[in-house]
Amino acid sequence: MSYFNHLYIKGLGILSDKLTHKNILTKFAVQNKCMESNLLIDKSQNEARQGEAYASQASSGVFQKHFYVESYGCAMNFADSEVVAAILEKNGFGGTKNIEIADLILINTCSIREKAELTIRKRLTEFRRLKQANPGLLVGVLGCMAERLKAQLLEEEKLVDLVVGPDAYRTLPDLIAEAGTGQKAVNVLLSRDETYGDIAPVRLDNNGISAFVSIMRGCNNMCSFCVVPFTRGRERSRDAFSILAECRDLCDQGYKEVVLLGQNVDSYYWSNPEDNTTITFAMLLEQVAQIDPSLRVRFSTSHPKDITDEVLHTIVKYDNICKHIHLPVQSGSSRILQLMNRTYTREWYMAKIDRIRALLPNCSITSDIIAGFCTETEEDHQETLSLLQYANYDLSYMYFYSERPGTLAARRYEDDIDLVTKKRRLQEIVDLQWTLSNESNKRDVGSIFEVLIEGNSKRNEAEWMGRTSQNKVVVFPKGNFNYKKGDYAQVKIHDFTKGTLLGGLI
Ligand code: SAM
Numbered sequence: 412m413s414y415f416n417h418l419y420i421k422g423l424g425i426l427s428d429k430l431t432h433k434n435i436l437t438k439f440a441v442q443n444k445c446m447e448s449n450l451l452i453d454k455s456q457n458e459a460r461q462g463e464a465y466a467s468q469a470s471s472g473v474f475q476k477h478f479y480v481e482s483y484g485c486a487m488n489f490a491d492s493e494v495v496a497a498i499l500e501k502n503g504f505g506g507t508k509n510i511e512i513a514d515l516i517l518i519n520t521c522s523i524r525e526k527a528e529l530t531i532r533k534r535l536t537e538f539r540r541l542k543q544a545n546p547g548l549l550v551g552v553l554g555c556m557a558e559r560l561k562a563q564l565l566e567e568e569k570l571v572d573l574v575v576g577p578d579a580y581r582t583l584p585d586l587i588a589e590a591g592t593g594q595k596a597v598n599v600l601l602s603r604d605e606t607y608g609d610i611a612p613v614r615l616d617n618n619g620i621s622a623f624v625s626i627m628r629g630c631n632n633m634c635s636f637c638v639v640p641f642t643r644g645r646e647r648s649r650d651a652f653s654i655l656a657e658c659r660d661l662c663d664q665g666y667k668e669v670v671l672l673g674q675n676v677d678s679y680y681w682s683n684p685e686d687n688t689t690i691t692f693a694m695l696l697e698q699v700a701q702i703d704p705s706l707r708v709r710f711s712t713s714h715p716k717d718i719t720d721e722v723l724h725t726i727v728k729y730d731n732i733c734k735h736i737h738l739p740v741q742s743g744s745s746r747i748l749q750l751m752n753r754t755y756t757r758e759w760y761m762a763k764i765d766r767i768r769a770l771l772p773n774c775s776i777t778s779d780i781i782a783g784f785c786t787e788t789e790e791d792h793q794e795t796l797s798l799l800q801y802a803n804y805d806l807s808y809m810y811f812y813s814e815r816p817g818t819l820a821a822r823r824y825e826d827d828i829d830l831v832t833k834k835r836r837l838q839e840i841v842d843l844q845w846t847l848s849n850e851s852n853k854r855d856v857g858s859i860f861e862v863l864i865e866g867n868s869k870r871n872e873a874e875w876m877g878r879t880s881q882n883k884v885v886v887f888p889k890g891n892f893n894y895k896k897g898d899y900a901q902v903k904i905h906d907f908t909k910g911t912l913l914g915g916l917i
Protein backbone atom coordinates (compact mmCIF):
# COMPACT_ATOMS: atom_id res chain seq x y z
CA MET A 412 0.00 0.00 0.00
CA SER A 413 5.52 2.91 1.04
CA TYR A 414 5.90 5.66 -0.98
CA PHE A 415 6.22 8.05 1.67
CA ASN A 416 8.84 10.39 2.36
CA HIS A 417 8.57 14.04 1.35
CA LEU A 418 4.86 14.08 1.27
CA TYR A 419 2.59 16.72 -0.09
CA ILE A 420 -0.61 16.13 1.70
CA LYS A 421 -3.78 17.46 0.27
CA GLY A 422 -6.07 16.30 3.00
CA LEU A 423 -7.28 12.95 4.02
CA GLY A 424 -9.31 12.31 0.93
CA ILE A 425 -10.94 8.93 1.22
CA LEU A 426 -10.82 8.78 4.96
CA SER A 427 -14.35 9.63 5.57
CA ASP A 428 -15.77 6.23 4.75
CA LYS A 429 -14.01 4.91 7.80
CA LEU A 430 -15.27 5.48 11.24
CA THR A 431 -12.81 6.61 13.80
CA HIS A 432 -12.23 6.13 17.48
CA LYS A 433 -13.57 9.60 18.19
CA ASN A 434 -11.66 10.48 15.05
CA ILE A 435 -8.47 9.39 16.65
CA LEU A 436 -7.39 5.94 15.71
CA THR A 437 -8.14 6.04 12.03
CA LYS A 438 -6.40 9.35 11.76
CA PHE A 439 -3.35 7.81 13.28
CA ALA A 440 -3.64 4.77 11.12
CA VAL A 441 -3.63 6.88 8.02
CA GLN A 442 -1.25 9.66 8.79
CA ASN A 443 2.03 9.51 6.98
CA LYS A 444 5.57 9.15 8.11
CA CYS A 445 6.28 12.83 8.00
CA MET A 446 3.40 13.61 10.27
CA GLU A 447 4.73 10.96 12.60
CA SER A 448 1.36 10.43 14.06
CA ASN A 449 1.08 6.80 13.20
CA LEU A 450 3.04 4.29 15.06
CA LEU A 451 2.88 1.67 12.43
CA ILE A 452 1.99 2.14 8.81
CA ASP A 453 1.01 -0.41 6.27
CA LYS A 454 3.39 0.56 3.56
CA SER A 455 1.02 -0.69 0.94
CA GLN A 456 -1.68 1.77 1.70
CA ASN A 457 -0.95 5.13 3.13
CA GLU A 458 -4.11 7.11 2.94
CA ALA A 459 -2.47 10.33 4.04
CA ARG A 460 -0.81 10.23 0.64
CA GLN A 461 -4.15 10.27 -1.13
CA GLY A 462 -4.08 12.94 -3.78
CA GLU A 463 -0.41 13.52 -3.33
CA ALA A 464 1.13 15.50 -6.16
CA TYR A 465 4.73 14.85 -6.84
CA ALA A 466 7.48 15.11 -9.35
CA SER A 467 11.05 14.01 -9.74
CA GLN A 468 13.64 16.60 -8.80
CA ALA A 469 15.75 15.63 -11.77
CA SER A 470 13.12 16.82 -14.21
CA SER A 471 12.89 20.43 -13.17
CA GLY A 472 14.06 22.90 -15.79
CA VAL A 473 14.91 20.27 -18.43
CA PHE A 474 11.61 19.90 -20.26
CA GLN A 475 9.46 22.21 -22.39
CA LYS A 476 6.20 20.49 -21.42
CA HIS A 477 5.08 19.51 -17.97
CA PHE A 478 2.82 16.92 -16.47
CA TYR A 479 1.29 17.05 -13.03
CA VAL A 480 0.17 13.77 -11.44
CA GLU A 481 -1.92 13.10 -8.36
CA SER A 482 -2.24 9.58 -7.02
CA TYR A 483 -4.98 7.95 -4.98
CA GLY A 484 -5.51 4.48 -3.56
CA CYS A 485 -3.10 1.68 -2.84
CA ALA A 486 0.66 1.54 -3.14
CA MET A 487 0.40 -0.03 -6.59
CA ASN A 488 -1.11 3.20 -7.88
CA PHE A 489 1.70 5.29 -6.47
CA ALA A 490 4.24 2.89 -7.94
CA ASP A 491 2.40 3.05 -11.28
CA SER A 492 2.62 6.84 -11.28
CA GLU A 493 6.40 6.40 -11.18
CA VAL A 494 6.20 4.17 -14.28
CA VAL A 495 3.98 6.76 -15.96
CA ALA A 496 6.53 9.46 -15.08
CA ALA A 497 9.29 7.40 -16.71
CA ILE A 498 7.23 6.95 -19.90
CA LEU A 499 6.38 10.65 -20.03
CA GLU A 500 9.92 11.83 -19.37
CA LYS A 501 11.09 9.71 -22.30
CA ASN A 502 8.53 11.52 -24.40
CA GLY A 503 9.37 15.10 -23.55
CA PHE A 504 7.27 15.76 -20.45
CA GLY A 505 8.86 16.70 -17.16
CA GLY A 506 7.01 16.36 -13.88
CA THR A 507 5.92 19.40 -11.92
CA LYS A 508 4.34 19.90 -8.52
CA ASN A 509 2.90 23.19 -9.73
CA ILE A 510 -0.45 22.42 -11.29
CA GLU A 511 -0.70 25.99 -12.66
CA ILE A 512 2.12 25.42 -15.17
CA ALA A 513 1.11 21.89 -16.23
CA ASP A 514 0.29 21.06 -19.87
CA LEU A 515 -1.06 17.69 -18.80
CA ILE A 516 -2.86 16.86 -15.55
CA LEU A 517 -3.12 13.18 -14.66
CA ILE A 518 -5.10 11.72 -11.83
CA ASN A 519 -4.28 8.13 -10.94
CA THR A 520 -7.47 6.77 -9.45
CA CYS A 521 -8.86 4.20 -7.03
CA SER A 522 -12.19 2.38 -7.20
CA ILE A 523 -11.93 0.25 -4.07
CA ARG A 524 -14.76 2.01 -2.22
CA GLU A 525 -17.46 4.34 -3.44
CA LYS A 526 -16.07 7.17 -1.34
CA ALA A 527 -12.72 6.92 -3.13
CA GLU A 528 -14.42 7.47 -6.48
CA LEU A 529 -16.48 10.39 -5.15
CA THR A 530 -13.32 12.07 -3.89
CA ILE A 531 -11.78 11.81 -7.34
CA ARG A 532 -14.92 13.10 -9.08
CA LYS A 533 -14.87 16.11 -6.81
CA ARG A 534 -11.21 16.69 -7.48
CA LEU A 535 -11.83 16.58 -11.24
CA THR A 536 -14.29 19.48 -11.02
CA GLU A 537 -11.54 21.57 -9.47
CA PHE A 538 -9.55 21.31 -12.72
CA ARG A 539 -12.29 23.16 -14.64
CA ARG A 540 -10.89 26.58 -13.76
CA LEU A 541 -7.45 25.57 -15.05
CA LYS A 542 -8.92 24.29 -18.29
CA GLN A 543 -10.80 27.50 -18.83
CA ALA A 544 -7.60 29.49 -18.30
CA ASN A 545 -5.61 27.19 -20.59
CA PRO A 546 -7.72 25.55 -23.34
CA GLY A 547 -4.69 23.51 -24.49
CA LEU A 548 -4.46 21.80 -21.12
CA LEU A 549 -5.15 18.05 -21.21
CA VAL A 550 -6.71 16.18 -18.31
CA GLY A 551 -6.28 12.41 -18.06
CA VAL A 552 -7.80 9.83 -15.74
CA LEU A 553 -5.56 6.82 -15.10
CA GLY A 554 -5.90 3.63 -13.07
CA CYS A 555 -8.79 1.68 -11.62
CA MET A 556 -11.56 4.23 -12.14
CA ALA A 557 -10.52 4.62 -15.77
CA GLU A 558 -10.72 0.85 -16.12
CA ARG A 559 -14.05 0.53 -14.35
CA LEU A 560 -15.88 3.36 -16.07
CA LYS A 561 -14.06 3.45 -19.42
CA ALA A 562 -15.52 5.84 -22.03
CA GLN A 563 -18.44 6.53 -19.68
CA LEU A 564 -16.03 8.80 -17.82
CA LEU A 565 -15.63 11.00 -20.89
CA GLU A 566 -19.38 11.53 -21.04
CA GLU A 567 -19.82 12.09 -17.34
CA GLU A 568 -16.77 14.26 -16.80
CA LYS A 569 -16.75 16.55 -19.79
CA LEU A 570 -13.36 18.02 -19.03
CA VAL A 571 -11.57 14.68 -19.24
CA ASP A 572 -9.53 14.21 -22.45
CA LEU A 573 -7.81 10.89 -21.78
CA VAL A 574 -8.90 7.69 -20.05
CA VAL A 575 -6.11 5.16 -19.56
CA GLY A 576 -6.33 1.82 -17.77
CA PRO A 577 -3.50 0.41 -15.64
CA ASP A 578 -2.14 -1.86 -18.38
CA ALA A 579 -2.13 0.80 -21.12
CA TYR A 580 0.45 3.29 -19.88
CA ARG A 581 2.91 2.51 -22.67
CA THR A 582 0.38 3.99 -25.10
CA LEU A 583 0.20 7.29 -23.20
CA PRO A 584 2.39 9.21 -25.69
CA ASP A 585 0.08 8.23 -28.59
CA LEU A 586 -3.02 8.97 -26.55
CA ILE A 587 -1.67 12.39 -25.58
CA ALA A 588 -0.97 13.14 -29.24
CA GLU A 589 -4.50 12.04 -30.16
CA ALA A 590 -6.04 14.13 -27.39
CA GLY A 591 -3.90 17.08 -28.52
CA THR A 592 -5.83 17.11 -31.82
CA GLY A 593 -9.07 17.60 -29.92
CA GLN A 594 -10.17 13.95 -29.96
CA LYS A 595 -10.98 12.09 -26.78
CA ALA A 596 -8.48 9.28 -26.25
CA VAL A 597 -9.21 6.00 -24.47
CA ASN A 598 -7.22 2.82 -23.90
CA VAL A 599 -8.45 0.52 -21.18
CA LEU A 600 -7.27 -2.79 -22.59
CA LEU A 601 -6.14 -5.16 -19.88
CA SER A 602 -3.17 -7.35 -20.55
CA ARG A 603 -2.18 -10.85 -19.49
CA ASP A 604 1.52 -10.11 -19.55
CA GLU A 605 2.22 -6.39 -19.04
CA THR A 606 4.41 -5.86 -15.96
CA TYR A 607 6.36 -2.74 -17.07
CA GLY A 608 9.34 -4.83 -15.96
CA ASP A 609 11.73 -3.12 -18.37
CA ILE A 610 10.78 0.44 -17.33
CA ALA A 611 12.95 2.05 -14.67
CA PRO A 612 10.44 4.06 -12.59
CA VAL A 613 11.21 7.72 -12.01
CA ARG A 614 11.23 8.05 -8.22
CA LEU A 615 8.83 10.79 -7.42
CA ASP A 616 8.87 11.17 -3.70
CA ASN A 617 12.54 12.08 -3.42
CA ASN A 618 13.16 10.85 0.10
CA GLY A 619 15.92 8.61 -1.20
CA ILE A 620 15.51 6.10 1.64
CA SER A 621 12.54 3.89 0.77
CA ALA A 622 11.24 2.83 -2.64
CA PHE A 623 8.42 0.69 -3.97
CA VAL A 624 9.23 -2.14 -6.31
CA SER A 625 6.30 -3.73 -8.11
CA ILE A 626 6.79 -7.48 -8.36
CA MET A 627 3.47 -8.46 -9.88
CA ARG A 628 0.23 -7.00 -11.21
CA GLY A 629 -3.44 -7.93 -11.12
CA CYS A 630 -5.17 -10.45 -8.89
CA ASN A 631 -6.80 -13.84 -9.48
CA ASN A 632 -8.43 -14.16 -6.09
CA MET A 633 -11.92 -12.85 -6.74
CA CYS A 634 -12.79 -11.89 -3.17
CA SER A 635 -16.48 -11.23 -3.63
CA PHE A 636 -16.37 -7.63 -2.29
CA CYS A 637 -13.40 -6.53 -4.36
CA VAL A 638 -13.22 -4.62 -7.62
CA VAL A 639 -9.46 -5.13 -8.12
CA PRO A 640 -9.63 -8.26 -10.31
CA PHE A 641 -11.89 -6.29 -12.67
CA THR A 642 -9.84 -3.11 -12.74
CA ARG A 643 -6.35 -4.58 -12.69
CA GLY A 644 -6.91 -7.84 -14.53
CA ARG A 645 -5.29 -11.24 -14.25
CA GLU A 646 -2.38 -11.83 -11.96
CA ARG A 647 1.06 -11.86 -13.58
CA SER A 648 4.51 -11.95 -12.04
CA ARG A 649 7.33 -9.72 -13.17
CA ASP A 650 10.64 -11.05 -14.46
CA ALA A 651 12.72 -11.77 -11.35
CA PHE A 652 15.92 -10.51 -12.97
CA SER A 653 14.39 -7.10 -13.60
CA ILE A 654 13.17 -6.94 -9.98
CA LEU A 655 16.62 -7.79 -8.66
CA ALA A 656 18.25 -5.31 -11.02
CA GLU A 657 15.89 -2.56 -9.85
CA CYS A 658 16.57 -3.35 -6.18
CA ARG A 659 20.33 -3.42 -6.76
CA ASP A 660 20.15 -0.13 -8.58
CA LEU A 661 18.18 1.44 -5.71
CA CYS A 662 20.75 0.14 -3.24
CA ASP A 663 23.58 1.59 -5.36
CA GLN A 664 21.78 4.94 -5.35
CA GLY A 665 21.78 4.88 -1.54
CA TYR A 666 18.23 3.68 -0.86
CA LYS A 667 18.00 1.75 2.41
CA GLU A 668 14.64 0.07 2.00
CA VAL A 669 12.68 -1.61 -0.78
CA VAL A 670 9.00 -2.49 -0.48
CA LEU A 671 8.04 -5.39 -2.74
CA LEU A 672 4.51 -4.77 -3.93
CA GLY A 673 1.66 -6.86 -5.24
CA GLN A 674 -1.99 -7.48 -4.39
CA ASN A 675 -0.99 -10.95 -3.29
CA VAL A 676 2.81 -11.15 -3.10
CA ASP A 677 2.88 -14.71 -1.79
CA SER A 678 1.54 -16.03 -5.05
CA TYR A 679 4.49 -14.54 -6.94
CA TYR A 680 5.66 -17.22 -9.38
CA TRP A 681 7.95 -16.57 -12.29
CA SER A 682 9.31 -19.07 -14.80
CA ASN A 683 12.52 -18.21 -16.56
CA PRO A 684 11.78 -18.73 -20.25
CA GLU A 685 15.47 -19.52 -20.88
CA ASP A 686 15.69 -22.62 -18.71
CA ASN A 687 12.18 -23.05 -17.23
CA THR A 688 13.46 -22.67 -13.68
CA THR A 689 10.86 -21.11 -11.42
CA ILE A 690 11.10 -18.52 -8.71
CA THR A 691 8.65 -18.40 -5.82
CA PHE A 692 8.08 -15.45 -3.51
CA ALA A 693 10.28 -17.00 -0.81
CA MET A 694 13.12 -17.39 -3.33
CA LEU A 695 12.70 -13.84 -4.57
CA LEU A 696 12.61 -12.48 -1.04
CA GLU A 697 15.83 -14.30 -0.25
CA GLN A 698 17.58 -12.99 -3.35
CA VAL A 699 16.53 -9.41 -2.63
CA ALA A 700 17.67 -9.78 0.99
CA GLN A 701 21.06 -10.99 -0.22
CA ILE A 702 21.70 -7.84 -2.28
CA ASP A 703 23.04 -6.01 0.76
CA PRO A 704 22.52 -6.69 4.47
CA SER A 705 22.00 -2.96 5.05
CA LEU A 706 19.07 -2.86 2.59
CA ARG A 707 15.80 -3.43 4.43
CA VAL A 708 13.20 -5.48 2.61
CA ARG A 709 9.46 -5.10 3.19
CA PHE A 710 6.57 -6.62 1.27
CA SER A 711 2.84 -6.17 0.95
CA THR A 712 0.21 -7.57 0.75
CA SER A 713 0.12 -11.17 1.97
CA HIS A 714 -2.99 -13.26 1.49
CA PRO A 715 -3.43 -15.62 4.46
CA LYS A 716 -4.08 -18.59 2.17
CA ASP A 717 -0.79 -18.12 0.31
CA ILE A 718 1.84 -17.13 2.85
CA THR A 719 3.97 -20.25 3.29
CA ASP A 720 6.32 -21.61 5.93
CA GLU A 721 9.05 -21.15 3.36
CA VAL A 722 8.36 -17.40 3.36
CA LEU A 723 8.27 -17.32 7.18
CA HIS A 724 11.57 -19.20 7.41
CA THR A 725 13.13 -16.77 4.93
CA ILE A 726 12.01 -13.85 7.12
CA VAL A 727 13.57 -15.60 10.13
CA LYS A 728 16.82 -16.19 8.24
CA TYR A 729 17.55 -12.60 7.21
CA ASP A 730 17.84 -9.74 9.69
CA ASN A 731 17.21 -7.25 6.90
CA ILE A 732 13.81 -8.71 6.01
CA CYS A 733 11.50 -6.61 8.15
CA LYS A 734 9.59 -8.32 10.91
CA HIS A 735 6.18 -7.11 9.86
CA ILE A 736 3.44 -9.01 8.06
CA HIS A 737 0.30 -7.37 6.76
CA LEU A 738 -2.16 -10.27 6.77
CA PRO A 739 -5.68 -8.95 6.10
CA VAL A 740 -8.37 -11.12 7.68
CA GLN A 741 -11.45 -9.09 6.54
CA SER A 742 -13.82 -10.89 8.94
CA GLY A 743 -13.63 -13.18 11.97
CA SER A 744 -16.67 -15.22 10.98
CA SER A 745 -16.11 -18.35 8.87
CA ARG A 746 -19.58 -17.93 7.36
CA ILE A 747 -18.82 -14.38 6.22
CA LEU A 748 -15.35 -15.40 5.04
CA GLN A 749 -17.00 -17.98 2.84
CA LEU A 750 -19.38 -15.39 1.39
CA MET A 751 -16.37 -13.15 0.84
CA ASN A 752 -14.68 -16.01 -1.03
CA ARG A 753 -11.55 -15.62 1.07
CA THR A 754 -10.94 -19.42 0.94
CA TYR A 755 -9.95 -19.78 4.61
CA THR A 756 -11.86 -20.17 7.85
CA ARG A 757 -11.51 -18.37 11.14
CA GLU A 758 -9.69 -21.39 12.61
CA TRP A 759 -7.35 -21.66 9.65
CA TYR A 760 -6.45 -17.99 9.97
CA MET A 761 -5.86 -18.36 13.72
CA ALA A 762 -3.51 -21.27 13.03
CA LYS A 763 -1.59 -19.04 10.61
CA ILE A 764 -1.26 -16.39 13.32
CA ASP A 765 -0.01 -19.09 15.73
CA ARG A 766 2.57 -20.19 13.18
CA ILE A 767 3.84 -16.64 12.64
CA ARG A 768 4.04 -16.07 16.41
CA ALA A 769 5.90 -19.38 16.89
CA LEU A 770 8.48 -18.71 14.17
CA LEU A 771 8.70 -14.94 14.47
CA PRO A 772 7.95 -13.85 18.02
CA ASN A 773 9.10 -10.28 17.30
CA CYS A 774 7.00 -9.83 14.18
CA SER A 775 4.28 -7.19 14.08
CA ILE A 776 1.07 -8.31 12.43
CA THR A 777 -1.44 -5.93 10.87
CA SER A 778 -4.74 -6.47 9.14
CA ASP A 779 -7.60 -5.11 7.03
CA ILE A 780 -11.14 -5.57 8.30
CA ILE A 781 -14.51 -4.96 6.69
CA ALA A 782 -17.52 -4.30 8.93
CA GLY A 783 -21.08 -4.92 7.81
CA PHE A 784 -20.59 -7.24 4.84
CA CYS A 785 -23.79 -8.68 3.37
CA THR A 786 -25.86 -10.72 5.88
CA GLU A 787 -23.42 -10.06 8.75
CA THR A 788 -25.17 -10.75 12.07
CA GLU A 789 -24.26 -9.47 15.53
CA GLU A 790 -22.77 -12.91 16.17
CA ASP A 791 -20.56 -12.65 13.09
CA HIS A 792 -19.50 -9.20 14.23
CA GLN A 793 -18.64 -10.52 17.72
CA GLU A 794 -16.49 -13.16 16.03
CA THR A 795 -14.58 -10.41 14.23
CA LEU A 796 -13.98 -8.65 17.55
CA SER A 797 -12.80 -11.84 19.21
CA LEU A 798 -10.52 -12.63 16.29
CA LEU A 799 -8.96 -9.17 16.58
CA GLN A 800 -8.24 -9.96 20.18
CA TYR A 801 -6.81 -13.38 19.33
CA ALA A 802 -4.56 -12.01 16.59
CA ASN A 803 -3.59 -9.08 18.83
CA TYR A 804 -2.89 -6.90 15.81
CA ASP A 805 -0.49 -4.02 16.16
CA LEU A 806 -2.64 -2.04 13.75
CA SER A 807 -5.55 -2.55 11.39
CA TYR A 808 -7.10 -0.72 8.47
CA MET A 809 -10.80 -0.79 9.07
CA TYR A 810 -13.61 -0.10 6.65
CA PHE A 811 -17.29 -0.56 6.36
CA TYR A 812 -18.50 -2.53 3.39
CA SER A 813 -19.07 -0.50 0.24
CA GLU A 814 -20.81 -2.37 -2.55
CA ARG A 815 -18.90 -2.10 -5.82
CA PRO A 816 -20.80 -2.59 -9.08
CA GLY A 817 -19.90 -5.73 -11.00
CA THR A 818 -18.27 -7.56 -8.10
CA LEU A 819 -19.41 -11.05 -7.14
CA ALA A 820 -21.01 -9.71 -3.95
CA ALA A 821 -22.92 -7.02 -5.84
CA ARG A 822 -24.28 -9.65 -8.20
CA ARG A 823 -25.01 -12.34 -5.61
CA TYR A 824 -25.88 -10.74 -2.30
CA GLU A 825 -28.01 -7.94 -1.02
CA ASP A 826 -26.14 -5.10 0.68
CA ASP A 827 -28.53 -5.53 3.58
CA ILE A 828 -26.74 -4.05 6.60
CA ASP A 829 -27.92 -0.50 7.13
CA LEU A 830 -25.35 2.28 7.34
CA VAL A 831 -25.99 3.03 10.99
CA THR A 832 -25.27 -0.60 11.92
CA LYS A 833 -22.21 -0.75 9.65
CA LYS A 834 -20.81 2.38 11.26
CA ARG A 835 -21.57 1.22 14.80
CA ARG A 836 -19.85 -2.11 14.19
CA LEU A 837 -16.91 -0.40 12.58
CA GLN A 838 -16.63 1.91 15.58
CA GLU A 839 -16.54 -1.09 17.91
CA ILE A 840 -13.77 -2.64 15.82
CA VAL A 841 -11.85 0.65 15.80
CA ASP A 842 -12.22 1.00 19.58
CA LEU A 843 -10.89 -2.48 20.19
CA GLN A 844 -8.00 -2.04 17.77
CA TRP A 845 -7.15 1.20 19.51
CA THR A 846 -6.74 -0.67 22.80
CA LEU A 847 -4.65 -3.38 21.16
CA SER A 848 -2.37 -0.84 19.44
CA ASN A 849 -1.90 0.98 22.71
CA GLU A 850 -0.94 -2.23 24.48
CA SER A 851 1.46 -3.07 21.68
CA ASN A 852 3.20 0.28 22.19
CA LYS A 853 3.33 -0.20 25.92
CA ARG A 854 5.12 -3.52 25.45
CA ASP A 855 7.88 -1.74 23.52
CA VAL A 856 8.79 0.56 26.40
CA GLY A 857 12.19 -0.46 27.77
CA SER A 858 13.21 -2.33 24.58
CA ILE A 859 16.01 -1.40 22.20
CA PHE A 860 15.28 -1.21 18.47
CA GLU A 861 17.40 -0.71 15.40
CA VAL A 862 15.86 2.35 13.78
CA LEU A 863 16.37 3.39 10.17
CA ILE A 864 16.55 7.19 10.21
CA GLU A 865 14.26 8.68 7.59
CA GLY A 866 14.71 12.36 8.34
CA ASN A 867 14.09 15.12 10.82
CA SER A 868 11.16 14.85 13.13
CA LYS A 869 8.40 17.08 11.80
CA ARG A 870 7.89 18.85 15.05
CA ASN A 871 11.44 19.35 16.15
CA GLU A 872 14.55 19.58 13.99
CA ALA A 873 16.65 18.56 16.96
CA GLU A 874 15.05 15.12 16.75
CA TRP A 875 15.26 12.28 14.24
CA MET A 876 12.33 10.29 12.94
CA GLY A 877 12.86 6.70 11.91
CA ARG A 878 11.25 3.31 11.83
CA THR A 879 11.75 -0.07 13.45
CA SER A 880 11.83 -3.33 11.55
CA GLN A 881 8.26 -3.81 12.84
CA ASN A 882 7.36 -0.60 10.97
CA LYS A 883 6.76 1.52 14.04
CA VAL A 884 7.68 5.19 13.92
CA VAL A 885 10.26 6.30 16.49
CA VAL A 886 11.29 9.85 17.39
CA PHE A 887 14.45 10.52 19.38
CA PRO A 888 16.78 13.44 20.12
CA LYS A 889 19.80 13.80 17.81
CA GLY A 890 22.06 14.62 20.75
CA ASN A 891 25.75 14.98 20.01
CA PHE A 892 25.91 11.98 17.68
CA ASN A 893 26.79 12.34 14.00
CA TYR A 894 23.94 10.35 12.56
CA LYS A 895 22.41 11.25 9.22
CA LYS A 896 19.34 10.30 7.20
CA GLY A 897 19.67 6.69 6.04
CA ASP A 898 21.77 5.58 9.04
CA TYR A 899 20.74 2.89 11.46
CA ALA A 900 20.66 3.82 15.15
CA GLN A 901 20.08 1.79 18.31
CA VAL A 902 17.26 3.44 20.20
CA LYS A 903 15.83 2.56 23.61
CA ILE A 904 12.11 3.28 23.94
CA HIS A 905 11.07 5.10 27.08
CA ASP A 906 7.57 6.33 26.23
CA PHE A 907 5.03 6.70 23.46
CA THR A 908 2.43 9.16 22.29
CA LYS A 909 -0.69 8.13 20.44
CA GLY A 910 1.21 7.56 17.25
CA THR A 911 4.90 7.51 17.95
CA LEU A 912 7.41 5.64 20.07
CA LEU A 913 9.70 8.02 21.94
CA GLY A 914 13.23 6.95 22.65
CA GLY A 915 16.83 7.84 23.16
CA LEU A 916 20.07 6.82 21.44
CA ILE A 917 22.15 4.29 23.29
N1 SAM B 1 -4.91 -7.43 -1.99
C1 SAM B 1 -4.97 -7.00 -0.66
C2 SAM B 1 -5.66 -8.05 0.21
O1 SAM B 1 -6.25 -8.98 -0.27
O2 SAM B 1 -5.57 -7.92 1.38
C3 SAM B 1 -5.58 -5.62 -0.52
C4 SAM B 1 -6.67 -5.24 -1.41
S1 SAM B 1 -7.54 -3.75 -1.22
C5 SAM B 1 -6.63 -2.65 -2.17
C6 SAM B 1 -7.28 -3.18 0.39
C7 SAM B 1 -8.42 -3.42 1.34
O3 SAM B 1 -9.57 -2.70 0.96
C8 SAM B 1 -8.91 -4.84 1.43
O4 SAM B 1 -8.07 -5.66 2.18
C9 SAM B 1 -10.27 -4.67 2.06
O5 SAM B 1 -10.20 -4.68 3.46
C10 SAM B 1 -10.68 -3.28 1.59
N2 SAM B 1 -11.78 -3.38 0.62
C11 SAM B 1 -11.73 -3.91 -0.61
N3 SAM B 1 -12.95 -3.85 -1.19
C12 SAM B 1 -13.78 -3.25 -0.30
C13 SAM B 1 -15.16 -2.92 -0.30
N4 SAM B 1 -15.93 -3.20 -1.34
N5 SAM B 1 -15.68 -2.31 0.80
C14 SAM B 1 -14.90 -2.03 1.87
N6 SAM B 1 -13.59 -2.33 1.91
C15 SAM B 1 -13.03 -2.94 0.86
Ligand code: SF4
Nearest residue numbers: 630632633634637639
Ligand atom coordinates in the same frame (compact mmCIF):
# COMPACT_ATOMS: atom_id res chain seq x y z
FE1 SF4 C 1 -9.07 -7.81 -3.85
FE2 SF4 C 1 -8.96 -10.20 -2.67
FE3 SF4 C 1 -7.33 -9.64 -4.73
FE4 SF4 C 1 -6.94 -8.44 -2.36
S1 SF4 C 1 -6.78 -10.65 -2.78
S2 SF4 C 1 -6.94 -7.48 -4.39
S3 SF4 C 1 -9.03 -8.19 -1.63
S4 SF4 C 1 -9.56 -9.81 -4.83
